[in-house]
Amino acid sequence: MRQSFRSFAAWAALMSDTAIVASEITTKSEDEAVEWLHANRCTDGLPVVLPTRSRIEDMLFVASLAGLDRDVILGALGPTMGEATVEKVAINAVMAGCEPDYFPVVIAAIRALCDPRMDTTEVQATTHDLAPLVIVNGPIRKELGISGSYGALGYGHRANLTIGRAVRLCLINLGGGWPGVSDMAALGQPGKVSYCLAEDEENSPFPPLHTSLGFTADQNAVTMTGVGAPHSVMAIHNADDPQSADRILELIARTIASMGNNGATLGTGTVVVCLGPDHAQALHQAGHTRESIQQELWKLAVNPTTLVERLRFGSFAPTDTDQDAVVHAISGPEAVLVFVAGGPSVYSSVMVPWTQGPHRNPYVSVEIVTTDACEVPVSPVIT
Amino acid sequence: MTTVIYDPRSEVGVPVNDYKLSLDVKAPGLVIGLVSNGFPDAENLLVAVGRALATVLDEPEVRIFARNDPSVVAHESVVGEVVSQCDAVVTAMGHCGSCTSSTVRDAVTFAGRGLPTVGLVTAKFWESGSFVARSVGMPEVPRVMLPYPVAGTGLANIARIADEAVIQIVRRLGGADE
Numbered sequence: 001m002r003q004s005f006r007s008f009a010a011w012a013a014l015m016s017d018t019a020i021v022a023s024e025i026t027t028k029s030e031d032e033a034v035e036w037l038h039a040n041r042c043t044d045g046l047p048v049v050l051p052t053r054s055r056i057e058d059m060l061f062v063a064s065l066a067g068l069d070r071d072v073i074l075g076a077l078g079p080t081m082g083e084a085t086v087e088k089v090a091i092n093a094v095m096a097g098c099e100p101d102y103f104p105v106v107i108a109a110i111r112a113l114c115d116p117r118m119d120t121t122e123v124q125a126t127t128h129d130l131a132p133l134v135i136v137n138g139p140i141r142k143e144l145g146i147s148g149s150y151g152a153l154g155y156g157h158r159a160n161l162t163i164g165r166a167v168r169l170c171l172i173n174l175g176g177g178w179p180g181v182s183d184m185a186a187l188g189q190p191g192k193v194s195y196c197l198a199e200d201e202e203n204s205p206f207p208p209l210h211t212s213l214g215f216t217a218d219q220n221a222v223t224m225t226g227v228g229a230p231h232s233v234m235a236i237h238n239a240d241d242p243q244s245a246d247r248i249l250e251l252i253a254r255t256i257a258s259m260g261n262n263g264a265t266l267g268t269g270t271v272v273v274c275l276g277p278d279h280a281q282a283l284h285q286a287g288h289t290r291e292s293i294q295q296e297l298w299k300l301a302v303n304p305t306t307l308v309e310r311l312r313f314g315s316f317a318p319t320d321t322d323q324d325a326v327v328h329a330i331s332g333p334e335a336v337l338v339f340v341a342g343g344p345s346v347y348s349s350v351m352v353p354w355t356q357g358p359h360r361n362p363y364v365s366v367e368i369v370t371t372d373a374c375e376v377p378v379s380p381v382i383t
Numbered sequence: 384m385t386t387v388i389y390d391p392r393s394e395v396g397v398p399v400n401d402y403k404l405s406l407d408v409k410a411p412g413l414v415i416g417l418v419s420n421g422f423p424d425a426e427n428l429l430v431a432v433g434r435a436l437a438t439v440l441d442e443p444e445v446r447i448f449a450r451n452d453p454s455v456v457a458h459e460s461v462v463g464e465v466v467s468q469c470d471a472v473v474t475a476m477g478h479c480g481s482c483t484s485s486t487v488r489d490a491v492t493f494a495g496r497g498l499p500t501v502g503l504v505t506a507k508f509w510e511s512g513s514f515v516a517r518s519v520g521m522p523e524v525p526r527v528m529l530p531y532p533v534a535g536t537g538l539a540n541i542a543r544i545a546d547e548a549v550i551q552i553v554r555r556l557g558g559a560d561e
Contacts, residue, residue, distance in 0.1 A: 078518070121518075122455075
């Protein structure tokens with residue numbers, strides 16, 4: 001589609017007499033336009049691609065293929081509850097540097113973010129460093145080049161970075177987020193600029209994550225949840241060691257239950273576990289499934305209640321606590337999103353939740369829709 | 384040659400409502416609801432505010448409504464209790480991002496139900512509280528600025544902060560401008 005789509009878009013633009021609804025801003029030069037966007041807190045601090053009519057129309061054309069007109073409201077983003085229309089999201093996707101082909105992923109991510117369970121009002125306000133993480137599954141990962149391998153959350157991956165950035169720009173421009181004003185993250189983290197990766201389905205011994213969440217393998221989906229920065233987990237697998245898989249799981253669980261994490265005390269929210277492919281293979285060879293890994297991590301990620309109370313209340317801690325009681329850092333096995341990402345290595349990664357907000361930091365999955373076209377059966381030619 | 388771009392921003396999705404409530408602060412026996420969001424020391428602060436109110440109002444009755452969930456607004460059942468029992472409300476405490484949001488939103492909720500209200504917000508989160516107030520449609524909902532920090536500074540200091548804030552709290556409950 002990519003080679004031919006610009007000519008289609010040009011055709012569509014010519015055929016369309018609908019105006020862009022958003023206010024026009026006229027400046028004397030491109031530099032002045034960039035400065036206007038910076039001065040009005042419309043960017044994340046980095047330069048942006050200018051949202052010109054033709055670039056916005058390119059995005060809107062891709063949305064139209066999925067049956068989405070420019071005025072369709074995807075939802076609202078807190079705290080200001082600004083409407084996320086397809087057109088506004090398109091403007092922000094242009095600014096983020098997205099290729100038009102990425103737009104269906106951005107739309108799905110914004111749909112997920114607008115789900116009331118994502119609590120964007122509270123998520124934007126908190127002093128915790130969480131950011132919405134976009135996990136992409138399905139064939140579209142390969143088509144768009146969304147990485148789930150080496151450095152997927154680092155630099156160099158255009159699709160990952162620009163899709164994640166489009167989400168952040170929407171949180172700024174539609175939800176009203178701004179550091180020190182409405183986004184009170186005490187320090188923040190780089191994922192608050194862009195936080196998007198794919199599952200490395202090809203190197204996973206387990207079914208793709210989205211198939212565990214109700215989708216089929218040939219569907220495309222984003223799964224979103226608010227989590228902090230990645231913590232690396234080093235574990236060296238030894239095929240001769242019968243305890244090797246158990247060690248990997250225990251190291252991941254201890255990272256989840258690390259006492260400085262909110263979950264160690266509060267035990268709610270979604271925990272994200274990006275298994276490195278080597279760790280995934282080792283666990284698979286030991287007989288584990290995604291479900292058994294979730295179960296084990298829930299069981300192992302605990303701390304003695306006496307320790308939790310001592311570190312929380314100090315000299316005011318209760319003195320009559322059961323010495324054998326434990327606090328789970330995870331609310332239940334289903335609260336752990338386990339998938340495979342990252343290059344082959346001795347590392348996995350864990351992202352832990354804020355745990356708070358009315359809905360307690362759940363995850364939301366949404367299908368990525370690229371077309372609303374029905375398959376039209378073609379009659380056989382009879383000669 | 385000029386450049387034309389399109390505004391990426393959405394309008395705030397909530398319309399603005401005025402705040403025009405006032406309490407007759409000279410009336411005897413006022414019932415003042417003190418709504419804690421559960422941030423550490425919020426309840427201790429409100430207890431101290433209650434003691435301070437007793438020194439400046441005419442035999443008030445203060446009632447504490449505490450929850451242990453600072454990132455979440457007061458439950459509707461609590462809102463109903465407060466509205467049915469109280470003449471005015473003080474909410475606290477804006478001392479972090481989400482708890483500032485919840486305490487200002489609580490204040491707006493009570494004001495929307497017709498109760499004169501004041502939210503207590505610390506200086507470091509003052510701008511955040513103002514942003515929240517506009518976001519939920521009542522930019523003028525009364526707030527009183529506390530020094531930062533309050534939490535963790537000890538009960539004696541918290542009592543001093545309450546004593547210093549009480550006149551301003553009563554002024555705002557009485558309808559005075561900031």
